[in-house]
Amino acid sequence: MVIVPVRGIEQSKAGLPRGxxxxxxxxxxxxxxxxxxxxxPVARGPRVLDAAVPVLGEQAQTEFFGAQVEVCTRPTPSLSALRAELALLRKVMGEAAAGEGCLLVATGTPAVPPGRPLTVTPGERYERMAARWPALTGGYDGMVCGCHIHVGVTGHAQALALANHMRPWLPTLQAIAANSPFSLGRDSGWASHRSVEYARWPGVGPAPLLDEAGYERLADHLVRSGTLLDRRMIYWHARPSEHVPTLEIRVCDVNADLDVVVLLTALVRGLATSLMPDIGNGQPPPNLRDPRLHAAHALAARRGLTGEGLDPARGEYVPALVMAERLLERAVPGLAATGDLDLAEELFDRVRRSGGGAARQRAAHLRRGRLTDVVSELARTTAAA
Structure with a gap:
């Protein structure tokens, strides 16, 4: 995926301050x-991709397990264009899945467990990862699906500066995106059980505070020491991409409701845009206590938008929805600058009323107590985009 910043747009064309x-x-x-x-879940992903690739090309990709597929958008400054492209990618991939007797489902973890041990997608890198970490790939609970949001930057230095300043807000983004309450055929008790399973991999967690030189030293150490297979396994919640000029936010579950994906993307860009003046003025990033930041992420994964959240900067427990409102408020300057404020407020209100993806999954299960109803509802919502 190639994502680049659009620079120097005049105010008359984009509604942004000159320069x-x-x-x-x-x-x-x-x-x-x-x-x-x-x-x-069934390992027909390679066959689904065979049908989708002639239409989507490199925007349709394999994932770690054979029962998964991935789609990637092109870079765009427009949220409406992003939504339209995601809808098209889902449509084509869903039709390819239907041709194999399957459904395309957007959820962080499978509600119905696989009928047999998971099959890793053939390929040299995936096979090396499976061989090195067999405990993470040989059971029923290792398959997770995320939504990764990229914002275009000028390079690693800007990506790292943004990652440093965004750390206090990522637990709240995680809570809004929570969409994986069911795992191994039961309610896990978590709003985002994907967060639990994904954290078993090395390299997953909050990004450390780093400048560009510090990042290079740490990345080299992690690979040379054998902690990670390669730099692509730096799975921090926010990381600079190694192959395109972007900051990648990796803390979100994939969501069946495409409007949630658009909201999350709007919040990420709005927050990044709002934080750029602080970075430009040399303001240091919040120096958060690591235990408090980890606790905030754990609470976001456990509760989603229900119950308490933890503000890692202030050290106070407040309702998760209050934290979400604070995130929206912090992103307002950036959302207004890009013309996305009205849309973000409308989509935020919808999520606030629905309770988010985890609440919707549990509501589908509550009607008849059947996990197949959860899967059917997820598939319908994924296709409805």
């Missing part, structure tokens, strides 16, 4: 491929 940069955005979505009748 500012309007960040492009891009999204990667990972999906489950499940049997149409049983809802069980």
């Amino acid at each position: 500012t940069h309007r960040m492009t955005v891009g999204v990667e979505e990972e999906f489950l491929i499940v049997d149409r009748d049983t809802g069980i």
Whole structure:
């Protein structure tokens, strides 16, 4: 995926102050491929991709397990264009899945467990990862699907500066995106059980405070020491991309409701745009206590938008929805600058009323107590985009 910043847009054309940069955005979505009748994840991803690639090209990609596929958007400064492209990618991939007797499902973890041990997608890198970390790939609970949001930057230095300043807000973004309450055929008790399973991999967690030189030293150490296979396994919640000029936010579950994805993207870009003046003025990033930041992420994964959240900067427990409102408020200057404020407020209100993806999954299950109903509802919502 190639995502680049659009620079020097005049105020008369983009509604931005003269000389500012309007960040492009891009999204990667990972999906489950499940049997149409049983809802069980099935390793037909390679066959689904064979049908989708002639239409989507490199925007359709493999994922770690054979029961997964991924789509990637092109860079765009327009949220409406992003939404339209994501809808098209889902449509084509969903039709390819239907041709294999399957459904395309956007959820962080499978509600119905696989009927047999998971199959890793053939390929040299995936096979090396499976061989090095067999405990993470040989069972039923290792398959997770995320939504990765990219914003265009000028290079690693700007990406790292933004990552440093965004750290206090990422638990709240995680809570808004929570969409994986079911795992191994039961309610896990978490709003985002994907966060729990994904954290078993090395390299997953909050990004450390780093400048460009510090990043290079740490990245080299992690690979040379064997902690990670390569730099692509730096799975921090916010990381500079190694192959395109973007900051990548990796803390979100994939969501069936495409409007949630658009909201998350708007908040990420709005927050990044709002923080750029602080970075430009040399204001240091919040120096958060690591235990408090980890606790905030754990609470976001556990509760989603229900109950308490933890503000890692202030050290206070407040309702998760209050934290979400604070995030929206902090992003307002950036949202207004890019013309996305009205849309973000409308989509935020919808999520606030619905309770988010985890609440919707649990509501679908509550009607008849059937996990297949959850899968059917997820598949319908994924396709409705």
